[in-house]
Amino acid sequence: MLCSFRKIDQMLAGLLLLASLQTLQAQQRNLTGLHDSSISIPTFEGRDGQQDASAVQALEEYVSVTGLGRSGSVTLQGDIIISPDSQPQQGTATLTVEGSNRFRFDIHTSAGNVSTRIEGLTGSIQRDEQGVYRMPAETAMSGAIISPWTIEALLKDGRLSVVNRGVVSVDGSSLLRITLHRPLCLHAGGCAPDLQKLRLTTDLYLDPHTHLLTKSVETIRLSEQLPTRSLRVITYGDYHQVNGAAMVPFEYRETLNGQLIWNLTATEATIGNRHEQSYFRF
Secondary structure (H helix, E strand, O other): OOHHHHHHHHHOHHHOOOOOHHHHHHHHHHOOOOOOOOOOOOOOOOOOOOEOHHHHHHHHHHHHHHOOHHHOEEEEEEEEEEOOOOOOEEEEEEEEEEOOOEEEEEEEEOOEEEEEEEEOOEEEEEEOOOOEEEOOHHHHHHOOOOOHHHHHHHHOOOOOEEEEEEEEEEOOEEEEEEEEEEEOOOOOOOOOHHHHOOEEEEEEEEOOOOOOEEEEEEEEOOOOOOOOOEEEEEEEEEEEEEOOOEEEEEEEEEEEOOEEEEEEEEEEEEEOOOOOHHHHOO
């Protein structure tokens, strides 16, 4: 690893911008903080296809209120602060979400450029056109963020489990907590046999009045070599109307094990633009 990139590797751990097992192990030991301290670790005990009608309704209301409908994609451009609590790096970022399982997150700072690209179970990160880091399939499937298209696709899968956990207090706000227990493969038989039985548990926190998504919570692995998991929380806020109808969050924040990793403030949003498949791959 080049010394000039050591600091940026540490600050971007939440984006899986990690180039070596040594760096990964250091992050697993040291990433602790006080952010999102009231958030519980997502858990599920039940069976595939178990669905609470009230939880399904809440998710359908969220998809409806965003108004994104068949636009199919959103691209956000704005300013990003990486590791704002310590050694902050400021830069610009472009986040593209297309459909239920395509994501691209490009970050540009004085320390270098990093691109994260995800399509389904395949996720990769490249820094300044150096080597490509492959993330675990389950981490790739969790995506860069949760989008309405992700929820729409999941609700069509009969194996999805949806549980209403009730209204809980988070940072002084009352939010509806919904647990999703979903297969990694959106379609049975659509991936390798060793992955077909794996499930991903996600907690969504929705505003019960606006029906908008406030937080998504998952435990992820930073590397195939490390069995330990980290608690990742994405916070969504400052929703704006785009094109006079669609509601899109302009503020995104990620914490990993309670440490604030990055904060994205969008200044521009475009919906409906489609990209070639190669845009989401290296």
